[in-house]
Amino acid sequence: MCSMHGDFINQVAKAWTDVHHHIPNIKLWLLHKKVSKHLTNWNWKEVGNIDKKVLEAEQNVLHLEQLLSSDMGSEMDLQSANDNLLDLINMQEALYAQKANKIRFCEGDKNSKYYHACINYRRKSSTIHKILSQEGHWISNAEGIANAAVHYFQKLFRENSISHSTINETLFDKEREFTNSLSLTNIPDENEIWEALKSIDSTKVAGPDGFSADFYKKALHIVKGEIIAKVQSFF
Structure with missing residues (x-):
């Protein structure tokens, strides 16, 4: 949700510093912890209770609409209030989507109400009527x-078994050449990592830490050094 805020990049740049470790995985983990704590505190101070903010923005829009209908308001103020309301609603929806992903990740296989609800839904969907x-x-x-x-x-x-015609193996020559040209064991460069990152849905997360693909896409120019080092360390 905080990645939708106008000052998000500045806050990431402020926190993504002063962490040193010779192992890329550990360094990235320490940076994640530091940035997560900083963004949580900043988001609560800057945005606060998003549900309350949305309700207040809705009431403000209604108030300005009433003023405008009585020739006492300004269309510019109403437009600004509507834009603010839309931004808050988008942030609220992003927060709920993030919470839903976290619940699914953390409680998906636990003996919880959520788990049983998922099982019942799958059983109902798989039933042949x-x-x-x-x-x-x-x-x-x-x-x-x-x-x-x-x-x-x-x-x-x-x-009785039916005899099938033999498969012409030359039909797969192009696909075989393409697969061989991928060089899957080579260390990926920055462009290849960026292309792979762009292909990931922005709402997807690798774990319950809240760092979605959207975070890395928007702050890549800040975090790319550590991200590239970690990815390349696997090879």
Whole structure:
């Protein structure tokens, strides 16, 4: 959510300093801890309770609309209030999306209400309510569905094997050459890492620390030294 604020980049630059370690993974972890603490405190001071801010902005817009309807207000003030309300709503939605991702990551496999709700939803989605038989009739009862499935596969496996034509291996020459040209064992350079980062959905997170792909995209010119060092250390 804080990445949508106008002063976000300055705050990251202020906190992403004075951490030294010869192991890239540990250095990046220490920087994450420092920046996370700084951004949390800054976000609470700067934004505060986002739900309360949205409610206050909505009331302000309604008040300005009433003033404008009575020829006592300004269209410019109303437009500014609407823009502020839209920004706050976007920040609120981003916060809720981030919290939902964190709950899914942290409680997805725990014996919690969220876990059981996910299991029940998947079970309901995977249930076969009816199937169309080979004769063109719909079967909706459980016993009939089971019998139709058994009969279908029994018939399928009892059929005589059909000889298939040989596959022309030259059809895959281009794909094979492309795969060989990728050089997957080479150390990736800055452009390759940036292209990979751009392909990631901005809302995706690697863990419950709250650092989404959007954070790295917007602050890459500040954090790229440590990010590149960590990625290249895997090779």
